[in-house]
Amino acid sequence: xxxxxxxxxxxxxxxxxxxxxxxxxxxxxxxxxxxxxxxxxxxxxxxxxxxxxxxxxxxxxxxxxxxxxxxxxxxxxxxxxxxxxxxxxxxxxxxxxxxxxxxxxxxxxxxxxxxxxxxxxxxxxxxxxxxxxxxxxxxxxxxxxxxxxxxxxxxxxxxxxxxxxxxxxxxxxxxxxxxxxxxxxxxxxxxxxxxxxxxxxxxxxxxxxxxxxxxxxxxxxxxxxxxxxxxxxxxxxxxxxxxxxxxxxxxxxxxxxxxxxxxxxxxxxxxxxxxxxxxxxxxxxxxxxxxxxxxxxxxxxxxxxxxxxxxxxxxxxxxxxxxxxxxxxxxxxxxxxxxxxxxxxxxxxxxxxxxxxxxxxxxxxxxxxxxxxxxxxxxxxxxxxxxxxxxxxxxxxxxxxxxxxxxxxxxxxxxxxxxxxxxxxxxxxxxxxxxxxxxxxxxxxxxxxxxxxxxxxxxxxxxxxxxxxxxxxxxxxxxxxxxxxxxxxxxxxxxxxxxxxxxxxxxxxxxxxxxxxxxxxxxxxxxxxxxxxxx
RNA sequence: GGCCCGUUCGUCUAGGGGUUAGGACAGGAGAUUUUCAUUCUUCAAACAGGGGUUCGAUUCCCCUACGGGCUACCA
Numbered sequence: 001x002x003x004x005x006x007x008x009x010x011x012x013x014x015x016x017x018x019x020x021x022x023x024x025x026x027x028x029x030x031x032x033x034x035x036x037x038x039x040x041x042x043x044x045x046x047x048x049x050x051x052x053x054x055x056x057x058x059x060x061x062x063x064x065x066x067x068x069x070x071x072x073x074x075x076x077x078x079x080x081x082x083x084x085x086x087x088x089x090x091x092x093x094x095x096x097x098x099x100x101x102x103x104x105x106x107x108x109x110x111x112x113x114x115x116x117x118x119x120x121x122x123x124x125x126x127x128x129x130x131x132x133x134x135x136x137x138x139x140x141x142x143x144x145x146x147x148x149x150x151x152x153x154x155x156x157x158x159x160x161x162x163x164x165x166x167x168x169x170x171x172x173x174x175x176x177x178x179x180x181x182x183x184x185x186x187x188x189x190x191x192x193x194x195x196x197x198x199x200x201x202x203x204x205x206x207x208x209x210x211x212x213x214x215x216x217x218x219x220x221x222x223x224x225x226x227x228x229x230x231x232x233x234x235x236x237x238x239x240x241x242x243x244x245x246x247x248x249x250x251x252x253x254x255x256x257x258x259x260x261x262x263x264x265x266x267x268x269x270x271x272x273x274x275x276x277x278x279x280x281x282x283x284x285x286x287x288x289x290x291x292x293x294x295x296x297x298x299x300x301x302x303x304x305x306x307x308x309x310x311x312x313x314x315x316x317x318x319x320x321x322x323x324x325x326x327x328x329x330x331x332x333x334x335x336x337x338x339x340x341x342x343x344x345x346x347x348x349x350x351x352x353x354x355x356x357x358x359x360x361x362x363x364x365x366x367x368x369x370x371x372x373x374x375x376x377x378x379x380x381x382x383x384x385x386x387x388x389x390x391x392x393x394x395x396x397x398x399x400x401x402x403x404x405x406x407x408x409x410x411x412x413x414x415x416x417x418x419x420x421x422x423x424x425x426x427x428x429x430x431x432x433x434x435x436x437x438x439x440x441x442x443x444x445x446x447x448x449x450x451x452x453x454x455x456x457x458x459x460x461x462x463x464x465x466x467x468x469x470x471x472x473x474x475x476x477x478x479x480x481x482x483x484x485x486x487x488x489x490x491x492x493x494x495x496x497x498x499x500x501x502x503x504x505x506x507x508x509x510x511x512x513x514x515x516x517x518x519x520x521x522x523x524x525x526x527x528x529x530x531x532x533x534x535x
Numbered sequence: 536g537g538c539c540c541g542u543u544c545g546u547c548u549a550g551g552g553g554u555u556a557g558g559a560c561a562g563g564a565g566a567u568u569u570u571c572a573u574u575c576u577u578c579a580a581a582c583a584g585g586g587g588u589u590c591g592a593u594u595c596c597c598c599u600a601c602g603g604g605c606u607a608c609c610a
Contacts, residue, residue: 489569
């Protein structure tokens with residue numbers, strides 16, 4: 001009999017779960033990225049936005065940008081625009097949001113201010129929240145007392161609320177009087193004394209928390225604004241969010257959010273949670289911070305940021321010459337992997353391959369060297385014609401006048417040697433102007449024995465040749481070396497220095513052919529004189 | 536301190552009860568390009584520790600250690 005009852009109960013629970021799952025499956029996937037505009041967007045934030053975006057697009061869903069500016073004291077001018085611009089640079093687009101609008105506008109919580117109070121009141125009505133009139137001093141005193149009494153974690157909870165000034169302890173007429181008089185108050189969540197709250201996390205599985213460990217969090221502040229907890233639950237509900245993908249730092253407050261959905265009567269459409277592992281500093285431990293970037297010499301922000309108060313400038317990936325696709329590719333693989341050995345992914349490929357199941361649980365240390373490697377891979381992939389467009393502008397700005405086809409050929413030769421496009425000039429200046437200096441030590445080392453004679457002879461041979469292409473140049477060079485009884489390899493580097501001023505670079509005869517006969521023979525002539533003077 | 540989360544080469548990670556524990560970045564060595572920063576080959580490098588369960592555990596369970604997050608009328 002008891003077993004039968006148990007079976008029936010089990011069946012009931014099971015069918016409830018099925019109903020819940022079905023309800024979720026009917027809903028179009030909708031995710032949000034919800035930063036607060038308190039400063040520049042950290043690369044960890046970019047990754048959170050990216051994972052949200054990949055997940056949404058993978059499932060044909062919507063991606064929203066919501067600005068969580070419920071703390072007016074932390075408002076930083078320019079931060080919101082910075083966030084929008086950064087994500088645009090990264091190629092992360094939104095279906096709805098502050099900058100693009102949408103059916104659930106406004107998307108800025110400060111503009112939604114009036115919507116929140118009714119939900120807080122609804123909770124008070126239902127007995128799940130209460131008014132509290134305690135001053136900051138009284139709260140501070142309470143914490144001090146508890147600390148003095150050796151209480152493990154001093155908090156406003158089911159025990160301490162008994163000794164505070166709130167609608168649970170004050171006579172109802174006094175509560176009425178205070179509210180009518182406009183006394184400052186907050187609305188606090190009334191956390192039940194002894195319950196177990198289960199958070200189902202898509203990355204971590206079940207997380208169980210005892211309500212006895214939770215405190216009566218403020219839901220509605222005395223300035224008339226909701227706190228994050230209330231606002232994010234209300235907005236996610238109103239905006240029909242199906243999946244909340246956010247940083248691990250939110251995991252401790254997830255049980256509170258679950259309770260909020262339950263008490264507000266929205267548990268059947270509660271979003272599913274996924275708490276992302278943190279991005280860690282490359283050395284030691286701890287969250288990656290702006291300081292680490294300064295200290296170790298890499299940007300932590302997508303774009304350069306100038307602090308509006310201190311004027312301090314923080315470097316950005318964009319300004320440091322990173323290709324956005326490379327930056328995104330690197331970020332995608334910090335905490336997620338496709339389960340294959342593929343490392344280079346376009347955004348489309350990322351969307352295709354992405355799944356929450358393959359996000360790792362542990363924090364990932366950021367690796368600046370690998371980020372450079374990604375950039376190098378992308379630089380090589382970029383067609384020389386594209387590279388030449390921007391490089392041509394740089395050349396022009398330096399006061400030179402060259403054909404774009406010539407510049408494109410230069411790009412073709414040097415792009416394999418560079419990690420960043422901003423290295424192009426230093427790698428290739430000699431294609432555009434006479435080399436201005438030579439490595440004297442190297443010249444001293446190489447400019448001896450039969451070398452000067454060979455070079456003189458080479459100059460004449462080059463002047464006499466009519467076919468100045470790489471293949472013929474190589475043949476001419478080798479023939480001349482043989483004629484002079486000298487190994488071609490042993491004079492190749494000094495020849496390179498003579499015409500380019502540099503000891504290393506792209507294929508020597510390609511470069512010679514590209515620069516052209518007149519310039520090369522002139523440079524050679526000049527170099528011979530200078531080398532003779534150096535030695 | 537309390538609560539929660541985590542722990543495979545230096546780093547990002549794959550894997551999963553029996554594997555030579557795989558890949559990538561970085562590092563070492565060699566080759567080739569008679570330069571080289573490319574490319575190729577190659578080397579070194581890891582399951583935090585202790586207990587279980589098991590014929591067998593790096594994999595499952597527990598404990599410890601270590602690391603991290605949270606602990607505001609901040610998000």
